[in-house]
Amino acid sequence: MIKFLFSRSIQGMVLLLIMSFVIYALIGLMPGDPIDLMISANPRISSEDAARLRALQGLDQPLMTRYLNWLTNAFSGDFGYSRLMAKPVFEALQPALMRTFQLMGVVFVLSLVIALPLGVLASRRPGSKTDYTINLLAFAGISIPPFWLAILLIILFSVTLGWLPAGGVPIGDGQGFLKTAQYFIMPVMALTLANIGGHTRYMRASMIETLKNDYIRTAKAKGVPEKKILLHHALRNALIPVVTIIALDFGNIFSGALITETVFSIPGMGKLIYDAIIGNDFNLALVALLFATVLTIAANFIADICYVALDSRISYGGQKQ
Amino acid sequence: MTAPLSVHGNLKSRFFRHSLASISLFILAVLIVLSLSAPLFEWILSVDMQSTNLFQRFQPPSFAHPLGTDELGRDTFVRLLLGGRVSLIVGLSAAITAAVIGTFVGLIAGYFGGWVDDLLMRLTDSVIALPFLPLLIVLAAMDLTKLGLPQALVENDNISLLRIVVIISLVGWTTAARLVRGRTLALRSELFVKAAVALGASPVTIIGRHILPNLSSTIIVATTLSTGNIILLESVLSFLGLGIQPPWPSWGNLLTNAQETIWQSPELAFYPGILIFVTVIAFNFLGDGLQDALDVKSVR
Numbered sequence: 001m002i003k004f005l006f007s008r009s010i011q012g013m014v015l016l017l018i019m020s021f022v023i024y025a026l027i028g029l030m031p032g033d034p035i036d037l038m039i040s041a042n043p044r045i046s047s048e049d050a051a052r053l054r055a056l057q058g059l060d061q062p063l064m065t066r067y068l069n070w071l072t073n074a075f076s077g078d079f080g081y082s083r084l085m086a087k088p089v090f091e092a093l094q095p096a097l098m099r100t101f102q103l104m105g106v107v108f109v110l111s112l113v114i115a116l117p118l119g120v121l122a123s124r125r126p127g128s129k130t131d132y133t134i135n136l137l138a139f140a141g142i143s144i145p146p147f148w149l150a151i152l153l154i155i156l157f158s159v160t161l162g163w164l165p166a167g168g169v170p171i172g173d174g175q176g177f178l179k180t181a182q183y184f185i186m187p188v189m190a191l192t193l194a195n196i197g198g199h200t201r202y203m204r205a206s207m208i209e210t211l212k213n214d215y216i217r218t219a220k221a222k223g224v225p226e227k228k229i230l231l232h233h234a235l236r237n238a239l240i241p242v243v244t245i246i247a248l249d250f251g252n253i254f255s256g257a258l259i260t261e262t263v264f265s266i267p268g269m270g271k272l273i274y275d276a277i278i279g280n281d282f283n284l285a286l287v288a289l290l291f292a293t294v295l296t297i298a299a300n301f302i303a304d305i306c307y308v309a310l311d312s313r314i315s316y317g318g319q320k321q
Numbered sequence: 322m323t324a325p326l327s328v329h330g331n332l333k334s335r336f337f338r339h340s341l342a343s344i345s346l347f348i349l350a351v352l353i354v355l356s357l358s359a360p361l362f363e364w365i366l367s368v369d370m371q372s373t374n375l376f377q378r379f380q381p382p383s384f385a386h387p388l389g390t391d392e393l394g395r396d397t398f399v400r401l402l403l404g405g406r407v408s409l410i411v412g413l414s415a416a417i418t419a420a421v422i423g424t425f426v427g428l429i430a431g432y433f434g435g436w437v438d439d440l441l442m443r444l445t446d447s448v449i450a451l452p453f454l455p456l457l458i459v460l461a462a463m464d465l466t467k468l469g470l471p472q473a474l475v476e477n478d479n480i481s482l483l484r485i486v487v488i489i490s491l492v493g494w495t496t497a498a499r500l501v502r503g504r505t506l507a508l509r510s511e512l513f514v515k516a517a518v519a520l521g522a523s524p525v526t527i528i529g530r531h532i533l534p535n536l537s538s539t540i541i542v543a544t545t546l547s548t549g550n551i552i553l554l555e556s557v558l559s560f561l562g563l564g565i566q567p568p569w570p571s572w573g574n575l576l577t578n579a580q581e582t583i584w585q586s587p588e589l590a591f592y593p594g595i596l597i598f599v600t601v602i603a604f605n606f607l608g609d610g611l612q613d614a615l616d617v618k619s620v621r
Contacts, residue, residue: 011443015447019451023456023459026459026460026463027459029463029464030459030462030463030464139602139605139606139609140598140602142605143549143553143598143601143602143605144598144601145553145556145557145560145573145576145594145597145598145601146557147556147557147560147576148576148590148593148594148597148598151576151579151580151583151590151594152590152591152594154580154583155583155587155590155591159583159584159587160587166583248446248449248450250450251449251450251451251452251453252453254452254454254455255452255453255454255455258454258455259454259557259560259561262561263580273455273458274458274561277458277459277462278462285459288455289455289456289459292452292455293451293452295452296450296451296452297450299450300446300450
């Protein structure tokens with residue numbers, strides 16, 4: 001088990017290292033470069049000055065040298081300054097990250113609380129009316145464009161009913177919980193609805209597979225009540241694959257959060273990454289993208305731990321029981 | 322004795338028993354025909370998609386403009402159809418490209434097994450786990466001239482279409498890879514494959530002659546299932562302004578404009594979205610129906 005987690009974390013590190021290089025190389029391919037921007041802002045910079053500046057910032061070096069320099073600095077905790085915000089990148093990143101985390105956290109819990117029971121309910125009688133309805137809704141959930149769902153909510157609650165603000169975040173601190181909540185209702189709703197579909201389908205499929213097992217038939221033959229069979233015998237086993245898939249889906253929820261933030265103009269990670277890329281803020285874009293990668297790799301790692309915790313039969317490290 | 326069921330007939334009846342799938346097939350056919358005939362409608366209504374008329378902004382539906390006009394007085398109906406043409410063409414070609422990449426990866430992994438399989442499947446898992454949207458934003462914003470491509474080529478309209486197709490295929494191949502790998506593993510242990518190995522056939526012959534033909538149903542299902550997702554992805558990218566560029570309409574970028582005019586004309590934000598939704602759900606139902614009919618095991 002420890003050996004397994006160790007090898008998984010090594011794999012994660014390697015993936016992260018590869019991704020950091022890929023992202024670094026890609027960022028170099030963004031339109032324009034920082035020195036060009038300086039030149040266009042200040043016509044008195046001569047071409048010699050530009051060359052000197054380039055050399056000063058190491059921009060004349062080959063890609064691999066630049067990357068290794070960056071990596072060495074990164075390991076000593078220096079990720080550089082954000083050009084747009086004139087702050088160290090982590091300071092620039094923090095408020096946006098907190099906003100996105102808040103949104104994702106609430107959505108994650110809400111969609112599990114709604115989707116898992118729906119999946120179990122549907123799996124009770126495959127092919128029944130209940131199952132059919134839930135399945136249809138789940139298909140709708142995975143097929144609806146998330147940004148359109150958000151726009152529909154704006155049309156309903158802001159344009160037609162006028163109940164909620166169409167976007168943005170409350171300005172200033174101490175606005176009170178209710179005021180803040182108003183701004184978050186629609187983003188949370190949009191993202192949750194977009195997630196429920198997939199989660200429900202995973203849960204349903206896994207439960208149906210589990211309910212085919214012999215021990216379920218045995219339990220039924222013994223006269224165990226249905227509720228107990230579903231929740232006690234089947235659910236625990238059915239959850240194992242679902243946990244993995246949901247953790248793999250973490251990257252999807254992150255992407256969904258970025259889209260939702262764009263529609264509701266919330267200054268979170270989505271806007272930050274977009275602005276950093278378009279505004280040639282290389283350091284910031286790089287760290288923001290790496291952060292997103294770390295998040296998903298961490299989510300996968302947690303999934304592996306849950307996998308082992310939920311099923312004591314699984315053993316890792318080669319020896320089969 | 323009842324009449325013998327041919328394999329083909331059996332398949333058909335199994336597919337059409339899945340009523341949602343047959344309805345979806347019909348809807349998709351209608352959408353494709355309508356989108357392809359967009360120029361015909363331009364001619365009938367004597368409008369064209371680019372001509373603006375600021376005196377005719379936000380017109381309600383009328384005989385001349387079946388769904389009214391947008392914020393620049395352009396005909397909404399024709400722009401929707403043209404947008405559909407772009408979205409469907411991009412969606413289908415990206416799905417096919419992704420299927421080709423996925424089939425290749427899945428075949429190699431499933432056939433050779435061992436460390437090759439481990440490596441390729443770890444790669445597939447990694448691609449699935451990566452936060453695709455931030456990476457797609459970077460790929461879409463990339464300046465191709467820095468890769469040494471000539472300026473004129475980069476600014477060509479067709480290249481921007483091609484670029485979206487390539488970017489989306491790069492993340493879209495995983496469904497096909499997993500399904501194909503699973504099926505290849507199963508085929509690998511079939512007697513006819515073992516016989517071919519025993520006869521000394523080369524891996525290329527075995528894959529080309531014995532395995533690939535047996536993968537057709539798997540590949541069809543994988544392609545159909547990922548087409549829906551890919552159309553969604555394209556719409557997201559275009560919505561963010563990184564996909565199809567205006568004045569060319571696509572269902573995604575029509576929504577970008579519509580969000581800005583949501584207070585004047587909410588219905589403009591309704592049409593493109595409902596079309597994306599219907600198309601994607603139809604592809605998903607169709608994939609589901611084909612999966613049942615062709616009896617392809619899902620690998621998730």
